[in-house]
Structures are given as structure tokens and as C-alpha cells.
Amino acid sequence: MPGADDIDALLPQTQCTRCGYDGCRPYARAIVEGIAPINQCPPGGAATIRALAALLQREALPLNPENGLEAPALVAVIDEERCIGCIKCLPPCPVDAIVGARKLMHTVVAAICTGCELCIAPCPVDCISMIPREASGECPASPEPQANRTRYLAHNERLAHRAERHATLLAARKQAVQGPQNSTGRTAG
Ligand code: SF4
Numbered sequence: 072m073p074g075a076d077d078i079d080a081l082l083p084q085t086q087c088t089r090c091g092y093d094g095c096r097p098y099a100r101a102i103v104e105g106i107a108p109i110n111q112c113p114p115g116g117a118a119t120i121r122a123l124a125a126l127l128q129r130e131a132l133p134l135n136p137e138n139g140l141e142a143p144a145l146v147a148v149i150d151e152e153r154c155i156g157c158i159k160c161l162p163p164c165p166v167d168a169i170v171g172a173r174k175l176m177h178t179v180v181a182a183i184c185t186g187c188e189l190c191i192a193p194c195p196v197d198c199i200s201m202i203p204r205e206a207s208g209e210c211p212a213s214p215e216p217q218a219n220r221t222r223y224l225a226h227n228e229r230l231a232h233r234a235e236r237h238a239t240l241l242a243a244r245k246q247a248v249q250g251p252q253n254s255t256g257r258t259a260g
């Protein structure tokens with residue numbers, strides 16, 4: 072019986088959440104557990120459904136339109152004149168495809184953008200739009216799923232390290248404010 076790893080390996084790894092799950096891996100797990108059908112991934116479309124059907128020896132259902140429609144690959148573009156450099160689009164990008172510094176304009180590295188659209192909603196000035204990758208004039212091919220997965224894992228690792236550093240800093244500040252404590256938890260002195 073194929074497992075979540077086998078199913079995850081067939082998914083596009085955009086982490087777009089259109090399947091109704093918090094990324095490709097949770098969707099793969101839901102398929103294994105029998106709680107999700109195999110036709111909920113719009114970025115993968117019919118090809119992914121066929122691959123999943125062959126792996127799991129199931130019927131290749133049509134894509135569920137409630138999850139979205141199959142469409143040409145998109146890429147994000149930032150209107151750099153309007154960007155205010157708030158960096159709100161950076162954390163949601165699963166593959167760190169947006170570059171720029173606080174209070175400076177940001178730009179999208181088209182070669183690694185998966186077209187997931189997760190950066191659109193957080194932008195307070197609506198300066199990010201999605202255009203067909205073919206029309207972008209550069210990097211017409213979408214990045215490969217394996218590269219998307221590698222970048223996503225690196226992104227998660229970076230966020231986890233940052234959260235850990237933040238927690239350590241907060242704990243140190245709290246201790247500095249409270250002063251040294253003895254073994255009973257009372258401030259010494
Ligand atoms: S690429 Fe497909 S499986 Fe992955 S999160 Fe998007 S819809 Fe779900």
C-alpha cells in the first residue's frame with residue numbers, strides 16, 4: 072500500500088492550500104487516511120490525478136471545480152512603484168521567492184515562484200498581481216516539484232530557527248528584568 076511519501080512525491084509542491092489542506096504533505100496524508108479524494112489539486116490538474124489514480128489503483132476522477140480550475144501556470148509580479156516595503160508578503164511565500172529589504176521595494180524571483188498566490192492577500196497596497204508565466208517573458212517553465220519541496224523545507228527551517236531565537240531572547244530579557252532567581256524561584260538578595 073503506497074504511503075504519504077509516495078503520494079506527496081506526485082504532488083506539485085506549491086503548498087498553495089487549494090486542495091483544502093495546509094500544503095501538499097497534509098493532503099497526501101488525508102488521501103492515505105481515506106478522508107480526501109484524489110481530485111482536489113488544481114495546480115497538478117488531470118496529470119496529477121492520473122498519476123495518483125495509477126499509484127493507488129483508483130478511478131481517475133475529474134478535477135473537483137470546488138477546489139479550482141486547471142489553468143496555465145502563473146507567476147507573481149510586484150508593482151515596484153507602489154510597493155511600500157512592509158515585508159508582509161515575505162513570510163507567507165513558501166519558497167522565499169520574494170526579495171527586498173524593509174522599507175525598500177520588493178521583487179519576485181520568477182525562476183522560483185510557484186504561482187501559489189499566497190503573497191497576494193497579505194499585501195496592504197494590492198501591488199502584487201499574478202500573470203501567466205508564458206507572458207512574463209522570462210523563465211516560462213515552472214520550477215520542478217522537487218526544487219519547490221527543497222525550498223519549502225528550507226523556508227520552514229529558517230522560520231523555526233527565527234522563532235527559537237526570538238523565544239530565547241524574550242526569556243533572557245524577562246530574566247534580566249526579574250533579576251537572578253534562587254532554586255525556589257524567588258529573587259535572590
Ligand atoms: S499543490 Fe496541490 S496538493 Fe499541494 S497544496 Fe496546492 S492543491 Fe494542495
Ligand code: SF4
Pocket residue numbers: 146147163164165166167168169179183184185186187188189190191
Ligand atoms: S512569490 Fe507569491 S506566488 Fe510566487 S511562490 Fe511566493 S507566495 Fe507564491
Ligand code: SF4
Pocket residue numbers: 149153154155156157158159160161176177193194195196197198199
Ligand atoms: S506586501 Fe506588498 S507592499 Fe509589502 S513588501 Fe510585499 S509587495 Fe511590497
